[in-house]
Amino acid sequence: MTALWGTLAAVGAVTFLWSLAGDAPHAWSIYLVNVVFWSGLAVTGPAIAAMMQLTEARWSPSVRRIALTTAGFLPVSFVLILVLYLGRVVLYPWVTTPIPVKAPWLNTPFFWLRTFALAAALFLLSFALIRQQLAGGAAAAATGKAGRDRVSILVLMLWLITVSLWGFDLVMSLDPHWYSGLYGGYFAVSTLYTGCALLSILVVRSNARGLTSVPPAAVQDVAKLQFMSSILWMYFFWSQYLVIWYGNVPVETRFVVKRFLTQPWGALAWAVMIVGWLVPFAYLLKRLTGRPPQRHTPLVVVAAMALLAIFFERVLVVFPSVARDSGLVFSLRELLVSLGFLSLFVLARRWFLARFRPIL
């Protein structure tokens, strides 16, 4: 199985390099989408564990430790963010034609310095959190609750700052004339949604493989987290959309009109809305009002739908800004590169499980 994932990752890398030569904007676009999507998943696992630490959530220690395992991708993610530097000229128009009024924030040295420094700090702190959370016996007693709380607070603050800056910097500045004060928050919330959806899948999967025995009531609690974050995602989207709709200022509406009213983006936007929010919301609403069910297949399905939808939401935000022609949204090339990232994520998580040997 490892060989298969390894091959897929290699195929993804080769496809990326090959498409760089042919169509650089598309190649870097799909690269950026994947970097923010998978890195977001990787940092959100430890962040959820930190939230559980701070809220003294005792409903399932297994769930907390499963959440930590996404961090295996963090070292890989750091390298991938470093590589992103090479695509700056293709992706970010302000690199070649700076906008004077925004130059103090959007200039090459400061932009990349803060991106790298924040990512490094967050990743190192996440591993500090992991060592604390996975420590047992005397080591755990020595750190104490206060010590674990302190690291959790730092991780959460840094998570919010870093992920919202990924939204503002890495994604929003692709179209440097458009701005939304809420975009960073929106990006962090949608990342949290993917994190919770992945957590549902991982919990059900590790139960199925006999690694854990998380009771149905605790799986239901994970589903509640997913439900909460799905509502929060739509809430943030609406807060942003409403202001742009009412304000009706061309510089703001241009961004929305292109994505909602021109094809193929409009169709994609509706698909994201239905697949990523409407169906999961309806299912979870039904699920959460009864007793915790024993079967979790539908939960895994809606979680996968959420992940897929947020992935395409990132495509919807990034592609129209970079690749100006509205050709085929998603070709085989993009699919192979994305599968490559998926395999890297799976392999990195396996490395984590082998290296830290957490008792889930």
Add this chain to the structure above:
Amino acid sequence: MAATTETVLGVFAHVDTTVKALEELRARGYHDLTVYTPVPVHEIEDVLERDRPVSRVRLFTLIGGLTGTCSGFLLTIWSAMQWGLVTGGKPVASIPPFVIIAFELTILFGGLATVLGVVTLGRLPRLRPTPTYDPRFTNDRFGVAVHCPPGRGGSVRDILRTAGAEEVRP
């Protein structure tokens, strides 16, 4: 006239003995149980709720929530039409901002209907405690009251004692 049912009360100090007694009682066919617990305990809920239909409170919430959504849209659209409120050059009945009022009223009506459901279905307020209530049940003891046909009290008392009740009465 002789009583149609007999009630036996067992007082327990621990969750596990309480759950054991409940399992045993249910296995022997005693389903009319009243359980007192000082704190919410999932294990007890699991035993008692196993084959009981899901509470109808959620129906109250659903109807309340949907009523809220409709009232939210009706209120905003009707008042905007009535007074011809044009805001920012948008249509009089413009849905996006009205979604917020509809959303808020969904939550408000849903919440109020839920409280109403809890009060109605729980037959609250109950001003006088049930005959088997004991003040210890709000402190540190669990109580299991078994309502059984007359003459079966002896067997119920045996079950409760075997499970580990520290006191059985009458």
